[in-house]
Amino acid sequence: MPAQPLPFQPLKPVDLILLLALAEGDRHGYALSQEVERRTEGAVRLEAGNLYRTLRRLVADGLVGEAGRRRLDEESDDERRNYFRITPLGLRAVQAEVKRLRSLLASPSVRALGQRAEPS
Numbered sequence: 001m002p003a004q005p006l007p008f009q010p011l012k013p014v015d016l017i018l019l020l021a022l023a024e025g026d027r028h029g030y031a032l033s034q035e036v037e038r039r040t041e042g043a044v045r046l047e048a049g050n051l052y053r054t055l056r057r058l059v060a061d062g063l064v065g066e067a068g069r070r071r072l073d074e075e076s077d078d079e080r081r082n083y084f085r086i087t088p089l090g091l092r093a094v095q096a097e098v099k100r101l102r103s104l105l106a107s108p109s110v111r112a113l114g115q116r117a118e119p120s
Helices: 013-023 031-040 048-060 086-105 108-115
Strands: 064-069 084-088
Touching: 013 031, 013 048, 013 084, 013 086, 013 108, 031 084, 048 064, 064 086, 084 086
Parallel strands: none
Antiparallel strands: 064 084
16 A cells, blocks of 8 residues: 555546545445535436445555444434545545645636637
8 A cells, every 4th residue: 555645646536526525524335425426516426336346446545444334323324334434545645636636727727718708
């Protein structure tokens, strides 16, 4: 497992969204799939197979860890749900990716794109 997040850059868009969601707190798979849909305004919908395949890869890479199962705290919760959490390496990777994207978006050529009139 690499000590630095740079080998993971650039992060895949779905990886970035999942890591950003997990940076806010532990979540189970269904909550993560809903969060991906919310953050992409419905443009990305992860089916269970794709979600868990991605999570397994992120776990294998050391970016995400399994947080285990939870006790039932709410009526809507289910004790069978496995929760996931971001690891310190995952947090460094997402921070590095956000920094990389901010730098990219701050470039003069990107700013100029935002000022151009759309073609008619």
